[in-house]
Amino acid sequence: MSKPKIAIIVGSTRAARFADAPTQWIAKIAKTHADIDVEIVDLRDWPLPFFDEVASSAWAPSQNEVAQRWQKKIAEFDGFIFTAAEYNHAPTGVLKNAIDYAANEWNKKPAGFVGYGSVGGARAVEQLRLIAVELQMAPVKSAVHIAWGDFLAVRQGEKKLEDIEHLNQAAAALINDVAWWAKVLKAARAADAIAGEAQAA
Numbered sequence: 001m002s003k004p005k006i007a008i009i010v011g012s013t014r015a016a017r018f019a020d021a022p023t024q025w026i027a028k029i030a031k032t033h034a035d036i037d038v039e040i041v042d043l044r045d046w047p048l049p050f051f052d053e054v055a056s057s058a059w060a061p062s063q064n065e066v067a068q069r070w071q072k073k074i075a076e077f078d079g080f081i082f083t084a085a086e087y088n089h090a091p092t093g094v095l096k097n098a099i100d101y102a103a104n105e106w107n108k109k110p111a112g113f114v115g116y117g118s119v120g121g122a123r124a125v126e127q128l129r130l131i132a133v134e135l136q137m138a139p140v141k142s143a144v145h146i147a148w149g150d151f152l153a154v155r156q157g158e159k160k161l162e163d164i165e166h167l168n169q170a171a172a173a174l175i176n177d178v179a180w181w182a183k184v185l186k187a188a189r190a191a192d193a194i195a196g197e198a199q200a201a
């Protein structure tokens, strides 16, 4: 079986975003993991409108062309790491909208989070865990939380994420969790598909 493919989804799109720093840092570490392939998926490249379909794509095919491509893109992956900015104690609207624009493509795949902000994006990450459960994902325990002191120091150029040891350790644990669940669930989905084909024959 081929290596699981993991997407790092960049969860904010504003021009002045901080998201690029955690994205590049976590991608660099994840790419050193022997068991996974890694790709950055930037929501800036996916100009999805505010959700405007007759139903979730779990129930009715989406009409919007970007949404159709987005669903195909998400289907390519076996696991996800989201960068999670916290806006008013919640995930960004652009990330929630992008999540809503796919459905089955998220199912039975792990979700991990790199949060940042005053409390390391913890409130946004906890909400994203609940959303992930509804999407039949497996949100993993380990997470990165870049809290205020480190966040400000990196934002102001006084420190680099790669030099902050406790964050490097958290990143390694997160990536190990996502890689493990991605491998296990990829095999389980493949077994389900074979069983389904046998039943249909």
Ligand SMILES: Cc1cc2nc3c(=O)[nH]c(=O)nc-3n(C[C@H](O)[C@H](O)[C@H](O)COP(=O)(O)O)c2cc1C
Pocket: 012, 013, 014, 016, 017, 018, 019, 020, 085, 086, 087, 088, 089, 090, 116, 117, 118, 119, 120, 121
């Ligand atoms: C609309 C808005 C609301 C915010 N609310 C919070 C918040 O509730 N908690 C927090 O820790 N930071 C909050 N912040 C500060 C963000 O953590 C900070 O701007 C961060 O850089 C946002 O991520 P981004 O730059 O990748 O978009 C907020 C920022 C914005 C723009």
